[in-house]
Amino acid sequence: MPRLALFALDLAAVSVLVFGLYFPRHRRRDLVVAYLGVNVGVLAVAGSLSSSTVGAGLGLGLFGVLSIIRLRSTELDQHEVAYYFSALALGILGPLSGGPIWLAPSLMGLVLVVMYLGDHPRLFQSYQRQVLVLDNAVIDRVALIAQLERILGARVHKATVERIDLVNETTVVEVRYSYSQKARLLESANR
Missing domain, CATH: 3.30.1490 (Dna Ligase; domain 1)
Structure with a gap:
């Protein structure tokens, strides 16, 4: 799958995550910007690292540092942490061009389905x-x-x-x- 198509797929997936799942359910506007920014930032870094000679391990290490800094800077509920890591995962999957053509889109879909079901308002509503x-x-x-x-x-x-x-x-x-x-x-x- 062409890289630009994967990037567009990532942007569509993070839009569904943020505007279709997170914001309608939780209404926390400040985290909308955080999730979008983290996703696009990770997408940009992962995209540039995947085409350079720098190893993916360094890139994942950078994402780990980013997440530690972000998670320590403000208090987040556990469901917000899950959305945060989902946005990170989607950003990492965006530039994933190795492997079968269906792999990255399927994994993005899996992240969205799990978040949809796991954070569904009817699940454990009582x-x-x-x-x-x-x-x-x-x-x-x-x-x-x-x-x-x-x-x-x-x-x-x-x-x-x-x-x-x-x-x-x-x-x-x-x-x-x-x-x-x-x-x-x-x-x-x-x-």
Whole structure:
């Protein structure tokens, strides 16, 4: 497949990733620019390295350094990290001209399909995660779980206490929970 066609395919794939999957689902505008910039930057570097005598190992090392710097510069959720590495992968696959003609397009398609399915809003829609600040200091774990289930109206799967303040009578807890089918129907009916 001609290199320009692969570059165009990469741009189409990253557009689907960013404008078709990420932004409609998460609405974080600042990361749209980051994903596009990372993809095009990696595409440009990988394209120039693939036609030079510099080894691909050096190029991959540069991408690793780039990703470490980017991931340490701001706090990203895990799904945003997945989109970030998907944009990187698409940029690396863009200049991939060795091998069968179908390889790079198929791998790009695989990345997009996995991101579409893995981040689909209906997948695990009843499972939630929140950090709550309770207005009392709860030390007893059983009492904490009971209070959280009462407040949330859901089944608590995991509660991780982040801080207990005995002076101000507060508890900060990260909660992973799920609603039953009945609770989800009631919630959607109230909207």
